Amino acid sequence: MNPRKELLEHIPNLRAFALSLTGNADQADDLVQEALMKxxxxxxxxxxxxxxxxxxxxxxxxxFYSEFRKKRREVEDADGAMAAKLASHPEQTGHMDFEDFRRVLDQLPSDQREALILIGASGFSYEEAAEICGCAVGTVKSRVNRARARLAQMLSVDTAADYGPDTISQPIITDVTSKGRSVA
Structure with a gap:
């Protein structure tokens, strides 16, 4: 017998077997189709x-078992919530935001810029920054607060999310909206 004709004769048996494996008529039909194509x-x-x-x-x-193994590793994400967590923001926007930030940062008074960079960018504590600057801790806190407020004003930033997601500038621009204060 011609192999092509014989292949077609076995479709009802293949469908019954696929139905016993999947338990779903649509999945069984898909499985039979895939097997016949192969x-x-x-x-x-x-x-x-x-x-x-x-x-x-x-x-x-x-x-069937290849598909079963594949599905076991997959996570169902019908509403897109999982994919949204994995999404990343475009890099070019962050780069442009950072360039704007650098331009505006250079316009700050040197004492405010120094305090902001020590605290926000370099990761020093207020106490360490005060020791480096040779002033009181309160003075450093005040300079950082004024610098953040001025940056937010010059960049037209209302919340930290307005500025951009890049990891370089986010530590410097933080949300201080509590108690009615603007973002800085």
Missing amino acids: AWTSLDRFQPGTNMRAWLFTILRNA
Whole structure:
């Protein structure tokens, strides 16, 4: 018998087997279609005189378990919540925000700029920054607050989220909206 005709004769048996594996008619039809496509493209490798039914069932079974393993590693994300957590912001916007930030930072008075860079960019504590600047801790806090407020005003920033997500400038621009104060 012609292998192509024999392949078509086994479709009802393949569908019944697929239905027993998946338990869902639509998934079973998809599985049979996938198995038939694989068999059709590999028909030249089928050995005439061997059991085509067994060959087709093996292809179908392997396709089912391959898909099963693949789905086990996947996370269903129907509403897109998981994908939203993985999304990243475009880098060019952050770069442009940072360039604007650098330009405006240079316009700050030197004592405010120094305090802001020590606290926000370099990660020093207020006490360490006060020691470096040779002034009181309160003076450093005041300079940082005034610098942040001035930066926010010059950049037209209302919240930290307005400025951009880049990791370089975010420590410097922080949300201080509590108690009615503007973002700085």
